[in-house]
Amino acid sequence: MAESKGEQPTAIKPRVLPWHTQPIEQLKQAWATQRLSHALLLQGAEGIGKRELAAWIAAAVLCDRSSGAELRHCRECTSCKLIEAGSHPDLLWVRPEEDKQQISIDQLRAAAERLSKTSYRQGYKVAIVEPAHQMTPGAANSLLKTLEEPSKATVIILISSRPSSLLPTVRSRCQKLTIAGPSPAQALEWIQQQTGREVTSDVLEFAGHAPLKALEQVESGFDALNEQMQKSLGALLQNRADVTQVAAEWADDRLNDRLNWLDLWLQSLARAALAGTAEFITFPTRPVPLPSSSRTLNISGVYSLVDRARALKAQLVRTALQRELAVASWLFALLDLVVPPPAPNQRDTPVTRSR
Ligand SMILES: [Zn+2]
Missing domain, CATH: 1.20.272 (Zinc Finger, Delta Prime; domain 3)
Incomplete structure (x- = not known):
């Protein structure tokens, strides 16, 4: 049940879970006051939907209707449709390559190069690095350079369940969003809503209190x-x-x-x-x-x-x-x-x- 490698990263769809409301509110306010950082660090336990939230942030930043004061994911514009199809040209997922444990320096360099170029859709460019604590030291240093000299209209989202393993210099250059998981009662209620089935706390314990994993378990x-x-x-x-x-x-x-x-x-x-x-x-x-x-x-x-x-x-x-x-x-x-x-x-x- 470790964070899986090799699956199609573009397949991760934006998804807002009930316990994401607070960080999203925080982001919307930052956007409205033009203070959204060019680097975000989503930190929190595994299995609480950080990737899905990162996909939502990317979708919202890229959404054609997110102009001005309101950050939104309209699901209807061309950009949102491209996200849904997993083929948005200005969204880049950086994850360990198949059969590799770590994110390499070459991957980070390639990402930095793409971020430095003009966006395909005349808007923002977004890169999601996950899990960020699995970068090689070289990759982390390369990222640090990108964070120090950000290109215009770019957002880099780092995802980590072990943020203390990141370089302190990388951490300090990011706006941190701590994602808290649901309480056991909230998690069970959510799983019941999703499945229409009564569930006991056994499944939560079995899934290490990670609601998304618990849901998968109930479904399987x-x-x-x-x-x-x-x-x-x-x-x-x-x-x-x-x-x-x-x-x-x-x-x-x-x-x-x-x-x-x-x-x-x-x-x-x-x-x-x-x-x-x-x-x-x-x-x-x-x-x-x-x-x-x-x-x-x-x-x-x-x-x-x-x-x-x-x-x-x-x-x-x-x-x-x-x-x-x-x-x-x-x-x-x-x-x-x-x-x-x-x-x-x-x-x-x-x-x-x-x-
Ligand atoms: Zn949209």
Whole structure:
């Protein structure tokens, strides 16, 4: 769920989310008083729509009807239509190239050259650099030069979820817009509006409290996954299902999501074990019944299972059978951790766990 590379950057459409109202108001005022900076830094957590907001700002700055006092995105003029089609000649997205982690100096130089030329549509030129904290030091220095000697009628928008990783000199030359995400209640309400479905806070936690990611998750069937994980895990822990059965069920194309789910669940268990109370089990909201109290869990054992789940994610390309075996081995380790050992006088009672 990292910021993805390689997708068509021009496909990002302007979108105003309810929690963008305040920064947009700020921008409109700056525009009306002709104090919109030639460099903006949109900073805030991942998954709250900074890119969509940057696309909106670009669209509004370029909109044929944004003259004079009002900054707007009319959606109807030629410029807005070009934005919608992802082919506006005066809008430039600068992102890491496919298979690259960082934005190179060459990309920044090419952008600076384009910004220094006349606009194609006799208006503004806009460049969006994202994620700005992924510029190489050379690229950042090259950008700094552009920021120090801005061309006329240009706006550069930097997007970053880690603004403290930017060069301080770059940061100080930008007008900062801090985008705050919604409260959990606002996020859930928004997701419900978008999907017409009741959602629990599980999906927010699963998406790291990033509403756009949470929405994607709801749309790709998170509820069913969540339900199924709780059901099969519960059955396994209560000895109603065996390891091979559950491993076969989990080793499908959603294994990565399942491992993320287990990661959160185990971290929630570890918190409860540390605090000595099951109240700290926050994920999922309807707790999976444990065979023994969370208080008795071996915390380093829980974290080693988390590590193993993360290591498994790196091996998802293996064959289905290999994945199934790896999941089975992980499940045995889980049972060792959470199922209390039989009391000495009950050694002969069956704890059906074949290896
Ligand atoms: Zn327009």
